[in-house]
Amino acid sequence: MTEMTEKRRAFIEISGERSSGKTGLILSELAQATARREFCAVIDATDSFDPVSARNAGVDLNHILWICCTGKLDSALKAADYILHAGGFSHVVLDICDIRPEIVARIPRSYWFRFRFATEKSGAVFLLITPVPCSGAGSSAAVECVREKVEWSGSPEYRLLETVCARTLIRKAFRSAAMIKAGNRGITLENILNSKHK
Amino acid sequence: MFCCIYAIDKDNSDYQALVAFASRFSPLVEETGGDSVVLDLEGTELLNGPFTDFPGRITRLAEREGMAVRAAVAANPDAAFHAAHGLPESVFIEPGKEAEYLGDLPVENISHLLADITVERLGEIVGTLNSWGISTFGPLAALPTTGISERLGPEGVRIQQLAKGKTRRSIIVKSTGAVFSLSERLEHPVSSRETLLLVLAGYLEKLTAYLKAHHLAAAGFELETRLADGSTYARKIQFPSPIKEYRTLKKILELEIEGFSPSSPVTWVRLELNPGKTRMIQSGLFTPDTPEPEKTELVLARIGKIVGQGKIGSPEVENSHRPDPVRIKRFDTGSVFRKNRHMDQSPSARKQPATRKLRPPLAVMVWMGENRPIRVQTTDSGIRKGVSGKVLVSAGPWLTSGEWWSKGKWEREEWDLQLSDGTICRVYHDLQSNRWYLDAIYD
DSSP states (O other), X not given: OHHHHHHHTOEEEEEEOTTSSHHHHHXXXXXXXXXXXXXXXXXXXXXXXXXXXXXXXXXXXXXXXXXXXXXXXXXXXXXXXXXXXXOOOXXXXXXXXXXXXXXXXXXXXXXXXXXXXXXXXXXXXXXEEESSOOOGGGOSEEXXXXXXXXXXXXXXXXOEEEEEEEEEEEEESOOOEEEEETTOTTOOHHHHHHGGGO | OEEEEEESSTTTSOHHHHHHHHTXXXXXXXXXXXXXXXXXXXXXXXXXXXXXXXXXXXXXXXXXXXXXXXXXXXXXXXXHHHHHHHSSSOEEOOTTOHHHHHTTSBGGGSOHHHHTSOHHHHHHHHHHHHHTTOOXXXXXXXXXXXXXXXXHHHHHHHHHHHHHTOOOOOOOOOOOSOOOEEEEEEEXXXXXXXXXXXXXXXXXXXXXXXXXXXXXXEEEEEEEEEETTSOEEEEEEEEEEEEOOXXXXXXXXXXHTTTOOOSSOEEEEEEEEEEEEOOOOXXXXXXXXXXXXXXXXXXXXXXXXXXXXXXEEEEEEOSOOSSSOEEEEOOOGGGGXXXXXXXXXXXXXXXXXXXXXXXXXXXXXXXXXXXXXXXEEOOOBTTBOOOEEEEEEEEXXXXXXXXXXXXXXXXXXXXXEEXXXXXXXXXXXXXXXXXXXXXXEEO
């Protein structure tokens, strides 16, 4: 119970390069949360959230608050702050994944500490998806997604993209690694973060 | 529970007398169709006795007053309406058994007012149903909803819901005459937004207290101002759930007029609060926390100011084959108490990798070799990172097109590519403009 409560008030950073399974992991987490009829907020810095893909992953879109920031990073950070302080959302996702790493690296560290304190107070899980690790000591856990392989089916002339296999490395607070397939249902952050104890 | 009282001899009866008669049993009375009224009986058990005996008692009391009526009590107003109109005697319908009671009614009995369509359109649909051999509510209710939707559209689905007795709506109560509005010609014209807000805050405080005295909350507000130069400024806001807290309303009003800078002094103002029923929801002990509607409304208004209206809400996937068939609807925390329609759908048979869309699609340069892309290159766009690299694996082309009958026509050739920089993406060749775009990234 204590473990769960702690994770409820967690700021988890998920980093990784493109096509490394970050979005699949987040959608899986949102699907689990919305299945429990919890409300989640997605703060989308570059309007890249795909509701069709989310629906296919099992996310109940009625329980999602989607904030499109149309490439304005400062708006995304302000919106995340408002949402965290409002409370009532079980998961708050800040997606700055498509922003150039050099811009992400320039975000002041004080933001991440502010988000962490707000997260601890609101009881939400704050998930930061970023191209490069940036939150430093601000986050309570950090996960890095690494692409393993891409599975294609069919003959060379008529191929079909099947799945993207990725590995998650726990960069902070946890030391184990778990092999996941991006987009797999049932794989959640909780499973990954607990994998060391199993 | 709802009760419908139907005047059987409508030609010789006084409709206003029927409304006055119904108002003795409940303060919430809807005047439906010119020959009947619908009452909201919630919370009136102590006044009216058990709901099971209510229809019979109503009929007897009406008879004593010289009115021939038939009453029906049901869990929703539409089922009560159809039962009162169609069944031979007054009846109490147990919740969940609406379809049983209504099953034998002819489909011609469906009210066009409740179906929200014209009499002609209802006649067409009834004709179609008759040609299928369906003449009563029961067989209509048993038809698959998807098939009805495909053949008769949303109107057909609404009609089927009426036949099932499964509709959900609030009754529309005729206004009691109370108007929660204040307007005034200002003695000293106001030239700054801050001063105007002070004036409006005073009005708002009075109106909120007035609403509270009527056990109501504000479901929205309308603001209208006239300026000295003859121009006007008006705002109209509707809340997803009624708010009764003065401070919250004041903050929302403040955010709403934040962008208003009067070109000349304001000489006249009017503020009206639209009344709504106060929210009375007792969450379960084990149900997850939900955002407080009042607080959420305020936060959404604040964020809306930052990111722009129409950029915040719940995503909704449209029923279309168009690329990116997505729109944003108003975020409503009340949906937690509604049945989850999406979860009824079977999950996608094929597990697909998650995608991230590029909005708008990023223009890319594509080099072709042997009719397949061999290299893709794009530059960074604003703060977005571009892609660049040789194509290691390609799949396609997938040809799609649609809406050739409208201006939204599209025609494209899609490719799934794995690039040397590690990106797995979907690019498409727009056959109309003969240009290539990066559409999505698999992640």
